[in-house]
Amino acid sequence: MGEVKKLKTRGEIESKYKWNVEKMYATDELWEEDFKRLQKIAPKLGEFKGKLNNGKALLEYLNRYVEVSNLYEYLAVYAHLRGDEDTANSKYQVIKDKISTYGAEYSAIVSFFVPEILKMEESQIKNLIDEEPGLKLYDFFLEQIMEKKPHVLSEEEEKLLAAVSDCLSAPRNIFGMLTNADMTFPIIKDEDGNEVELTEGNYSVFIRSKNREVRKAAFEALFGTYERFKNTVATSYTSSHKNFIFKSKTRNYNSALESSLKPDKIPVGVYHNVVNTINKNLTSLHRYVDIKKRLLGLDEIHMYDLYVSVIDDAEFNVEYEEGVELCEKALEPLGQEYLDIFREGIKEGWIDVYENKGKRGGAYSSGSYNSMPYVLLNYSNQVNDVSTLAHEMGHSIHSYYSRKTQPYIYADYVLFCAEVASTTNECLLMDYLIKNEKDKAKRLFLINQQLEGIRTTVFRQTMFAEFELLTHEKMEQGESLSSEELCRIYHDLNVKYFGESMVVDKGIDMEWSRIPHFYRDFYVYQYVTGFAAANSFSQIILNGTEGDVERYKGFLKAGGSDYPINILKDAGVDMTTPKPLEDTIRRFDELLDMLEKEISE
Known part of the structure; x- marks a missing residue:
């Protein structure tokens, strides 16, 4: 019997595979010194309360606010990076708690600022900016606050809502x-006939099982439980x-949808454009279902057959260094400057590569305005790990550009733009891998991977978005929605989206009931817009000119210096039109063509 491979401790990981957090603070004592400085300077911001109608005072407050917020974020980033590299290290859990607790205190200190600005008239703000030239830097920042004015209530009403x-x-x-x-789920049998308790966690494994009885049992057990x-x-x-x-009515919005989109100045038409454009192109999804049914050799295709792969899993073993090289080759169309930044990140210790005992799972990009970007990975030599590397470095280089180009106040980008750069990198990587993979089994696997990515991110999330829109509109019109009515709406959407070939099993009618994102109103459509924008950018980068690449880099550099729709449009992607979504459907169709051609040869 072979020796059990044990997970390495943090100390056993080579330094070249660890992020260079010491660049932020060489010692924890230096962090403590800065934390004490934060505690000393932050309360002084409260001294400006009631004085912001003076241009010099407003400028001084904003400059100090930038200094203090910058320091707070720097401290918080160091604490969470240290805490995540070994969650069992109690010392770093203590400093994470310390800065988190102080974050609430800091929020209370500066809470007077927005209400005080909103008490002023727009003309008064303009006069202050004209009188004090230094305030021109903060013009857009103040404009964004003033946009909220029609939707902010009186002080007493705001207190009541907060309460x-x-x-x-x-x-x-x-x-x-x-x-x-x-909620607990029944016992089912796995592929080996063993009895296993179904959970939300292992459902995703069973629903992909090659054994049809296993995935059917998991499907019926999960949704049968939700039905109870x-x-x-x-x-x-x-x-x-x-x-x-x-809340939307109380804040004087025309609809719940408007109240969700207007704070980022996203027209409600963008949301309707997503739903309408995908609805006009559902024949592509119907074709996908027909192909899947044929390749699986099924007389009937059911909802529990959707997630099983039509392609056998291919064996990949991509060492980290090879993964880095693949990313570099895939990202070459972005130009030498972009590649140099990518290589700087690898060389300078942006990335924490491998899993170690106690390390947080998953992956993310982090960092603060004054630090370098940091990327957490748990790299395990799979092709998905290469995709994750490209994705997270997309986030980090987006942040790198925006922080180098924008002042602190405009360096962050909003959620509508947040996944675009990272997904653009993924699209470029998948395009490169598919074009250059010589092994047929691996190439088929990669094609299927991207197909599934578009199906689940674009078609599925649009169906979710349409369900949200329908249920909100019905309730805004005074209708009461029973569980039966919710199930009927969801059933009809599945019939429409998946087409005549799909047997829409009764169990799927309950799927709406397990989606946590539905408790963040009108959130999921941004998965669709983000992917569509990224796909369009990747095609522009691959097929366009050097000027097109520079426009894309303009998007990366823009941060939050304008409203997201404008930033994307300036870079060449207009999300108020159907084109980015139609481009994505075109890519989906191309991949279906590739799949059928590869299998027939």
């Missing part, structure tokens, strides 16, 4: 407690809607 905020978040909390703590709680979950779902509709 009931916990009550208004109750539906989401109830949903979380029910599905995470109280359908009235409770329907009540939490509709109560969440009621709360959101109440």
Whole structure:
């Protein structure tokens, strides 16, 4: 019997595979010194309360706010990086708690600022900027605050809303407690005939099983359990809607949808464009279902057949250094400057590469305005790890560009733009891998991977977005939605999206009840817009001119210096039009053509 491979401790990982957090603070004592400085200077911001109607005072406050916020974020980033590299290290859990606790205190110190600005008239703000030239830097920052003015209530009303905020978040909390703590699932048999308790975690494994009886059993057991709680979950779902509709009306928005999109100045037409454009192109998804049915050799294709791969898993073993080289080759169309930044990140210790005992799972990109970017990976030599490397470095180089180009106040980008650069890198990588992979089995695997990515990110999330829109609109019109009505709406959407070939099993009618994102109103459509924008950018980068690449880099450099729709449009992608989504459907169709051609040869 072979020796069991043990997970390495943090100390056993080679330094070249660890992020260089010491560049932020060489010792923890230096962190403590800065933390004490933060505690000393942050409360002084409170001294400006009631004085912001003076140009010099407003400028001094904003400059000091930038200094203090910069320091707070720097301290917080160091603490969470140290805490995540070994969650069992109690010393770093203590400093994480310390800075987190102080974060709440700091928020309270500066909480007077926005209400005080909103008490002023727009003309008054303009006069202050004209009188004090230094305020021109903050013009757009103040404009964004003033945009909220029609939707901010009186001081007493705001206090009242704040006081009931916990009550208004109750539906989401109830949903979380029910599905995470109280709900249990039946025993099913795995591929080897062993009895296994189904969980939300292992469901994703069973629904991909090559054994049809296993995935059918998992499907029926999961959704059968949710059906037993359908009235409770329907009540939490509709109560969440009621709360959101109440808040949107209270804040004088025309609809719940507008209240979600308007703060980032995203027209409601963008949301409708997503739903309408995908609806016009559902024949591509229907074709996908037909091909899948044929390749699986099924007389009938059911909802529980959607996630099983039509391609046998290919054996990949991509060492980290090889993964880095593949990313470099795939990202060559972005130009020498971009590649130099990528290589700098590898060389200078942006990345924490391998899993170690106690390390946080998953992957992310982090960093603060004054630090270099940091990337957490748990690299295990799979092709998906290469994709994750490209993705997270996309985030990090986006942040690198924006922090180098923009002042602190505009360096962060909003959620609507946040996944674009990272997904653009993934699209470039997949295009490179598919074009250059010589092994047929691996190439088929890669084609199928990207197909599944588009199906689940674009088609599925649009169906979710349409369900949200329909249920909000019905409730805004005064309709009450029972669990039966929610199931009917969801069933009809599945019939429409997946087409005549799909047997829409009754169990899928309950899928709406297990989607936690539905408790963040009108959130999921941004997965679709982000992917569509990224796909368009990748095609522009691959097929365009050097000027097109420079425009894309302009997007990376823009940070939050303008509204997201404008930033993307300036770079060449207009999300108010159907084109980016149509480009994505075109790529989906190309991949289906590739799949059929590869299999027929």
